[in-house]
Amino acid sequence: MESLKNPIEPLTELRSTTHRSILALLAVLTLGGPPPSLADSASDELVRQVTEVLRERDGRAPTDEELVGAMNVVTAALYGKGQYAEGEHVARVALERGEQGLGAEHPDTINVHWNLATTLVNQSKLSQAIRQFRALDGRLRGFVGLQLATTGSEQVRRDRVNKEARLQDMVYTLALAHPESEALPLAADLMLRWKRLAGEKRAARTLDWKKVRDALPRGSALLELRAFRPLDFKTGKRADPRWLALLIPADPGKGPALRVFDLGPTAASAPLLARLRDGEAAAEPLVYQALFGPLDGAIENYETLFLAPDGALDLVAFARLKLPNGRYWVQRQSLRELRTGRDLLAVPSERVGAGMLALGEIDYDHFPTAANAPAPAKAIEGPPTEDSPSTPAAPTAASPSGSQPRSDAGPALAANRRLRDAHGSFDPLADTGPRPARSPASIGTRTTPKVWS
Numbered sequence: 001m002e003s004l005k006n007p008i009e010p011l012t013e014l015r016s017t018t019h020r021s022i023l024a025l026l027a028v029l030t031l032g033g034p035p036p037s038l039a040d041s042a043s044d045e046l047v048r049q050v051t052e053v054l055r056e057r058d059g060r061a062p063t064d065e066e067l068v069g070a071m072n073v074v075t076a077a078l079y080g081k082g083q084y085a086e087g088e089h090v091a092r093v094a095l096e097r098g099e100q101g102l103g104a105e106h107p108d109t110i111n112v113h114w115n116l117a118t119t120l121v122n123q124s125k126l127s128q129a130i131r132q133f134r135a136l137d138g139r140l141r142g143f144v145g146l147q148l149a150t151t152g153s154e155q156v157r158r159d160r161v162n163k164e165a166r167l168q169d170m171v172y173t174l175a176l177a178h179p180e181s182e183a184l185p186l187a188a189d190l191m192l193r194w195k196r197l198a199g200e201k202r203a204a205r206t207l208d209w210k211k212v213r214d215a216l217p218r219g220s221a222l223l224e225l226r227a228f229r230p231l232d233f234k235t236g237k238r239a240d241p242r243w244l245a246l247l248i249p250a251d252p253g254k255g256p257a258l259r260v261f262d263l264g265p266t267a268a269s270a271p272l273l274a275r276l277r278d279g280e281a282a283a284e285p286l287v288y289q290a291l292f293g294p295l296d297g298a299i300e301n302y303e304t305l306f307l308a309p310d311g312a313l314d315l316v317a318f319a320r321l322k323l324p325n326g327r328y329w330v331q332r333q334s335l336r337e338l339r340t341g342r343d344l345l346a347v348p349s350e351r352v353g354a355g356m357l358a359l360g361e362i363d364y365d366h367f368p369t370a371a372n373a374p375a376p377a378k379a380i381e382g383p384p385t386e387d388s389p390s391t392p393a394a395p396t397a398a399s400p401s402g403s404q405p406r407s408d409a410g411p412a413l414a415a416n417r418r419l420r421d422a423h424g425s426f427d428p429l430a431d432t433g434p435r436p437a438r439s440p441a442s443i444g445t446r447t448t449p450k451v452w453s
Contacts, residue, residue, distance in 0.1 A: 043093040050074070064101030068094050068108045075115045079236075084119045091116035105139050113139065114167075121174070121233045130182045133171055137190060140164050164194055172228045172244055175260050184258050185209065191224055191246055195310065195340045207342060209248065209258070215344040216250035220304035222341045223247055223295075227266055227311045241266040243313075245295055248341070249302070261295045266312070273312055276320065288321040288329060296324075304334040308341050 050070050054062035062070070071094035078087035091112055098109030113136050120129035168190050175187035188209035216222060224246040229238040243263035249255070263269075269290050275283035291313075292299070299305055307318055318337065321329045329335060338344065 043096070046071070046090065046093050047097065064097065065106075065108055068098040068102060068112060071097070072108065072112050072115060075112065075119070079115060079119055079122075084122045088116065088119040088123065091119060110136065110139055118170075118233055118236070126174070126178060126181055126183070130174070130186060133167065133174075133183075134186055137167060137186070140167060141193075166231075166238075168194065169229050169231050169238055170233075172226075172260075173231045173233075176230075176244075176262055179256075179260055184260060187260065188246055188248065188258055191226055192341050195224070195226065195308075195342075207345075212341045212344055213248050213250065213257070215346075216248070216306070217304060218250055219302060220306060221247060221249040221299065221302045222306045222308065222338075222344070223299060224308045224341050225263075225310050225313055243269070243291065247295065247298060259295075259298060261298075263291050263294060270312065273316060276317075277315060284320050285322040285324065285326070287316070288323060292321075293324075300332065302333055304336060306336050306338055306341070306344065308338045308343075 047067065050067060051062055054066055054070060071090055075087045075091040075094060078084070078090060094112040095109065095116055098106060098112050102109050113132065117129050117132035117136060120126075120132060168187075171183060171187045171190055174181070174183035178184075189207065192209055192212055193207045212222065226244045226246070227241045228244050229241050231238050242265050245261040245263050247259040247261070249257070269287070272283055272287045272290055276287050309316065318335050319328065319330045323329055323332060
């Protein structure tokens, strides 16, 4: 272990957060030491090496957190050198140690899990990587949910949500590159679970996309829109934001059950959206062509299209958009806007009735009856009508202005109290004045949700 004290090439990007001895260990593993055999070395031997280095630093045995953190740094260094097989081995050892010593939802364990999944992607082990991403999503759901529910720190909350956003970017990138793989169903689950989750119950995070599909009416489809940042799995860097569209038909027939589309950079459509908001008619067909032109053939045959926008698209009046043939979009099919596809599902009641409430020995004679109830207050007079005299009521000493006397609680509350106390008899409520005229055609109608057809 003498060579560990003299790193061949210090990793300067980790110097600020990692002890010198750990840097030395990284240098040996990645440059001059055992990388060729690291993938075949025993887990116990790797743990022993890292433990010995940490013991030299502090003169004591490292904690599980220190041990897992050090092995995670080793994984990151191997990843940066392109030695993905070796990085996978170290990550698996660190993950096992983290799960046993720290717990599956510990931040260090989650970070190790993250690195393991990305090393698998770079080795083209796509099926294994997707399984790791799905497991990672389950752990993040528990960890992020706990943090959001128990911390008041805005920085902590933002950091936890950003972790989940980064996972979504990874999975969306894979779904676009490999739509035939299990990355696409996972992308659909993530989008429906996490989009606009603030304030909702934890149960929303267990949603399956098939439940949303089953809630769609016949002949319809859901078009879920999302801004995301594609990830470069080699460098770990994210690109500029782009628009992503997920299409879920109610009945795909012989077609795919899920389809995903890249709608281009968000920055490219921003000027067109601004022109549309300013009322420029020439922007109406341009916005449709820029955003929905790539998927026009995929959505044109549905009778109803449920749109769930995101970000700047929340401000778009989709009914104003025009098709390439000059017709308005809503003339071709019915458009209905949702916050998220989850809105298609019935909201379960938060309270479930159980047991029975029984009341007995009520002394009804204690309350006044209709015979001895107080006299109802005189109705408040409104403006004169054609059928009533226009002479104002005579002023009284109690009401010099000519209005009727009012109780301290107000006439409406007093009338309600009499109705309650009258024990079976009801008096008409006081007239509060003329009402706005309504046409006969409007009687029985009600306000409907935001629906374009």
